Amino acid sequence: MAGRIRDEDVVLVRERAPIADVVGESVQLRPAGGGRLKGLCPFHDEKSPSFNVNPSLGYYMCFGCGESGDVISFVRGTEHLSFVETVERLAQRYGVTLTYEQGSAAAGRQSSQRTRLVEAHRLAQTWYAEQLATPEAVAGRRFLAERGFDQDAATAYGVGYAPQGWDNLIKHLRAKGFSGEELVLGGLASEGRRGPVDRFRGRLLWPIRDLGGDVVGFGARKLYDDDSGPKYLNTSETPLYKKSAVLYGLDVAKKEIARRRQAVVVEGYTDVMACHLAGIPTAVATCGTAFGADHIGLIRRLLLDQDEMRGEVIFTFDGDEAGQKAALKAFGDEQKFVSQTFIAVSPGGMDPCELRLARGDLAVRDVVAARVPLVEFALRKTVEKFDVTTTEGQLAALDAAAPLIARIRDQGLRQRYAVNLDRWLGLMDEKFVLSRVARSLGPSAAPQQQRRLPVRPAADAAAAAVERELVKLAVQLPVLVAPQYDALAEDCFTSPELRGVHAVIAKAGGTTTSAGGEAWVTALLEACPTDEARSLVTRLAVEAPLSDLEPDDRYAGAVLARVQELAATRATTELKAQLQRVNPVEEPERYARVFAELVSLEQTVRALRERGMGTL
Numbered sequence: 001m002a003g004r005i006r007d008e009d010v011v012l013v014r015e016r017a018p019i020a021d022v023v024g025e026s027v028q029l030r031p032a033g034g035g036r037l038k039g040l041c042p043f044h045d046e047k048s049p050s051f052n053v054n055p056s057l058g059y060y061m062c063f064g065c066g067e068s069g070d071v072i073s074f075v076r077g078t079e080h081l082s083f084v085e086t087v088e089r090l091a092q093r094y095g096v097t098l099t100y101e102q103g104s105a106a107a108g109r110q111s112s113q114r115t116r117l118v119e120a121h122r123l124a125q126t127w128y129a130e131q132l133a134t135p136e137a138v139a140g141r142r143f144l145a146e147r148g149f150d151q152d153a154a155t156a157y158g159v160g161y162a163p164q165g166w167d168n169l170i171k172h173l174r175a176k177g178f179s180g181e182e183l184v185l186g187g188l189a190s191e192g193r194r195g196p197v198d199r200f201r202g203r204l205l206w207p208i209r210d211l212g213g214d215v216v217g218f219g220a221r222k223l224y225d226d227d228s229g230p231k232y233l234n235t236s237e238t239p240l241y242k243k244s245a246v247l248y249g250l251d252v253a254k255k256e257i258a259r260r261r262q263a264v265v266v267e268g269y270t271d272v273m274a275c276h277l278a279g280i281p282t283a284v285a286t287c288g289t290a291f292g293a294d295h296i297g298l299i300r301r302l303l304l305d306q307d308e309m310r311g312e313v314i315f316t317f318d319g320d321e322a323g324q325k326a327a328l329k330a331f332g333d334e335q336k337f338v339s340q341t342f343i344a345v346s347p348g349g350m351d352p353c354e355l356r357l358a359r360g361d362l363a364v365r366d367v368v369a370a371r372v373p374l375v376e377f378a379l380r381k382t383v384e385k386f387d388v389t390t391t392e393g394q395l396a397a398l399d400a401a402a403p404l405i406a407r408i409r410d411q412g413l414r415q416r417y418a419v420n421l422d423r424w425l426g427l428m429d430e431k432f433v434l435s436r437v438a439r440s441l442g443p444s445a446a447p448q449q450q451r452r453l454p455v456r457p458a459a460d461a462a463a464a465a466v467e468r469e470l471v472k473l474a475v476q477l478p479v480l481v482a483p484q485y486d487a488l489a490e491d492c493f494t495s496p497e498l499r500g501v502h503a504v505i506a507k508a509g510g511t512t513t514s515a516g517g518e519a520w521v522t523a524l525l526e527a528c529p530t531d532e533a534r535s536l537v538t539r540l541a542v543e544a545p546l547s548d549l550e551p552d553d554r555y556a557g558a559v560l561a562r563v564q565e566l567a568a569t570r571a572t573t574e575l576k577a578q579l580q581r582v583n584p585v586e587e588p589e590r591y592a593r594v595f596a597e598l599v600s601l602e603q604t605v606r607a608l609r610e611r612g613m614g615t616l
Contacts, residue, residue, distance in 0.1 A: 004101045005087055010072070013087050014518065016094040019071040020055040025211045026078060027301045028258040029053060033544040034551070040301045042078050043067040054542040057476060058518040061542045068538035070518070079210075085114040093212070117186040117240050120178050121215040124188055125207045127172050128160025128218075137161035139223045140204040147270055148357045149277075157273055158207045162200035162220065169198045187217060187235040199235070202227055206269040208235065208287050209251040211298075217241035219248065219269055219287055232268075234288035244294045247284040248272055250302075256281040257302045261311040264344075264368060265291060265299075266352055271316070274353040278361035280368055283352075291315075314342045314371050316352060342371035375417060378404055383424055394425045398436055406440035460494075463566050465546065467493050470563045471501050473556050475540045478511035478520060480556035486510040492567040497536055504528050504537065572602055 020037060023029065032038035032052060041051035041062040050064035061068035067077065076086040091098050092115070131137055132154060140161040144154055153159075162169070170180065170189055180196040183189035189196040203220035210216050217235030235241045249272040250257075257263045264283040266272055275283030286295060303311040344367050346355045356364045382401045387393035401421055408414040415434065422433040471493070473481050486506065493499045501524075505511065508527040514520040521541050528534040545551050575597055584591040 005084060006099045006101055009091070009096060009098045010087055013090045013094065013096050014058060014070055014072060016096055017071045017090045018055065019058050019060065019074065020053060022071050022090075023053055023060060023074055025254065026298070027051065028303060034547075036542060036544045041065060041067065042297070042301055045297065052542040052544070054476070056517070057521050057541050059521055059538055059541045061538050063539070066535060068535060068542075070522075081114060082112065085112040088112055088115045089118075089212070089214075113182075113185075114239060116178070116182060117238070118214050118216070120173055120176075120182060120186055120188060121207075121217070121240065123173060123176055124169060125158055125160060125215045125218075127169065128162060128205050128207075129155070129158055130160075131163055132159065132161040134161070134163075136163055143204055143221070143223060147274075147353055149270070149273060153273060153277060158215075160205045160207070162198065162203050162205055164202040164224075166192070166197045166201065169200075170196055185238065187238040187241060200233065203233065206248065208241070208246055208248055210240075210246060211251055211254060213251050214240075216246065217243075217287070221269075232288060243287050243289045244292055245298070246287055247295055247298060248287050249276070249284045250298065252276070253282050253284050254302055257284075257299070261303055262314065263299045263303060263312070264314045264316060266316045268351065268353070270353040271351050274356040275364060275368075278352070278356050278364035280365060312340055312342060312371075314344055314368060315374065316344045316346070316367070341374040343374050343377045344368050344371040345377075375404065375408060375413075376420075379417065379421060380424070383421075388425050394427055397425055398427070398433065402433075402436045402440040405437045463494055466559060466562045466566065467495060467498055468540070469546050470559045471498050471505075472540045472543055472545070473551060473559060474505050474511050475501070475521065475524060475537060476516065477551060477556070478505075478514050478516050480551060480553055481560060482511035484560050486512055488563070489567075492563055497532075500529075500533055501536055501540065504533060 020029065023037075023039075027039040027042055029037035029039045030049075035054070035056055037053040037055065038049045039051050039053075040046060040049050041064055043051075043062060044065040044067075046064050051060065051062045053060045058070050059068065060070075060074060069077070072083070072086050072090065075081065075090060076083060079086070079089075081089065088098065090096070132140055140159075141154075144150075144159065149159075170183060173183060173188070174180070180189065184191055184196050188199060190199045191197075200218060200220045202222075202224050204223055205221075206219045207215045208217040208219055217238070217240065219235075220233045222229060222231050222233070234243065237243065248269055253263075253276070260282055262282045264275060264280055266275060266283050266285045268285055272283045272285045275281075284299075299313060303313070346352065346367050350358060352364050352367070355367065379401050382404060383397045386397035386400070388397055398421070405414055405417050405421065408417060414437065418434050418437045419430050422428065422430050425433075427433060470481065470485070474485050478485075488502070490499050490502060493502055504524055504527045508514075508520075508523045514523070521537070524537050525534050528537055545555075547555055579591070579595060582591045
């Protein structure tokens with residue numbers, strides 16, 4: 001085990017690793033006002049973005065599921081790493097040298113398991129790439145050349161060659177200080193009868209990288225006829241490599257996917273290379289597994305896939321029966337996207353790599369441009385199975401296709417495709433087709449009675465909003481509200497939760513002691529007595545201001561005045577009630593005193609109202 005990382009180094013890692021950049025590698029972020037960013041949450045499935053990031057404070061929070069934290073907790077949660085592994089990964093990326101406390105000097109030089117496995121894969125990828133230039137790798141170079149890839153392309157994608165010997169890579173990495181057990185754990189070696197042997201032998205290799213660019217596995221293509229293994233052999237499931245959570249080429253394509261709002265899903269490593277080189281930089285592929293829910297989640301977050309349906313997911317499949325079957329399976333997952341989904345089928349059943357080789361880059365781009373909606377493709381393939389020249393065939397095709405239409409989320413699209421189906425079948429009876437589709441919807445399609453929620457009085461809601469805005473300013477920009485904020489009494493806040501945060505701010509030293517920033521939020525979190533308080537502080541740290549403009553001194557002063565005015569108004573109401581209970585004849589002095597207090601307080605309310613005018 002490695003020793004404990006110094007606290008100072010952990011703080012430095014947080015400072016050096018920009019949370020917007022780190023989060024932006026797996027979540028497409030868009031401006032959300034007030035310098036904040038918003039995207040689809042990576043911790044739960046959602047259709048509208050509720051995941052917020054405050055880059056200036058270095059914190060995030062999802063208002064949908066409640067997940068929150070800093071850059072370290074984000075990487076730890078999304079990559080399923082330990083705290084030490086996360087800090088080491090960020091430190092390596094952002095040039096922070098870590099010092100380990102506790103344990104011996106040898107322990108201090110050790111790294112976490114994941115760090116060592118990542119390093120082993122990096123060294124393996126470099127070594128494999130070097131082997132591609134050796135005489136033995138002529139079959140690998142021929143394979144690439146026959147598919148239109150030169151040495152520059154091979155270098156760009158890190159393609160390598162695994163020699164045919166039993167333990168060539170093992171010897172190389174053992175000389176670098178790695179044990180056989182580590183290489184087996186990482187999937188670079190397999191257990192043989194007499195010890196570990198290279199997992200990949202006599203094959204062409206593509207490195208598989210995670211979103212951060214680390215090599216986590218390999219895809220290996222058979223080259224020799226006497227190789228009894230499968231055509232493609234991938235790294236097995238390891239602590240680094242989860243095939244359902246990676247897409248080949250995504251580390252390269254992610255920026256263009258986010259920029260173009262488009263993802264092109266192909267079937268193989270060479271197809272990704274062909275698409276990228278042909279001018280389609282948004283292509284990705286699965287790694288030896290079917291396209292599934294986790295892959296959908298990856299793409300949705302990069303597309304910022306939400307209700308507007310502005311993005312595109314384009315599936316490309318071979319034109320053969322297996323390819324069509326895969327396309328129909330993809331339609332089964334289509335409803336998990338909000339973006340529009342399409343299919344692009346190459347002429348003659350060629351995959352993108354074959355098409356590029358036969359007809360050039362333009363042909364590949366044309367196939368993608370000629371995409372058709374996936375639902376239309378699925379419907380047409382379903383109808384093709386029946387003889388629609390007969391009445392019986394028409395009805396059978398209708399009953400087979402109606403459930404597909406019924407699964408379309410959008411009611412307008414559902415109706416239009418029902419009309420299209422009527423024309424394709426030649427029934428010329430739209431009402432009949434629509435009724436058949438409606439029957440496929442089932443009873444769950446009946447309008448559900450909306451649950452009536454209690455409505456909070458408008459005045460209370462307004463008070464709660466401005467009080468929250470003030471506490472939010474104290475958390476995010478304490479210099480704007482100091483020192484007046486620290487002088488506010490607890491009863492200025494009607495919400496018990498906000499009163500709790502107000503107490504936390506005082507416990508942390510008050511707004512006058514801090515210039516704000518990540519250190520201030522960290523101090524507040526440390527001062528929180530409960531998890532609920534920590535969650536609220538984090539939420540306030542990432543919430544956008546009520547104003548469309550960036551808060552300044554004038555805005556902060558108006559918010560302060562408005563909160564004080566509301567508190568004074570409540571006190572005025574209490575004094576009026578108290579005055580009504582006093583008999584001016586029996587208690588003239590008390591009545592005069594309360595009346596004077598009321599007059600003075602009403603003057604204060606008027607002055608504060610002028611200062612806080614236009615806050616909400």
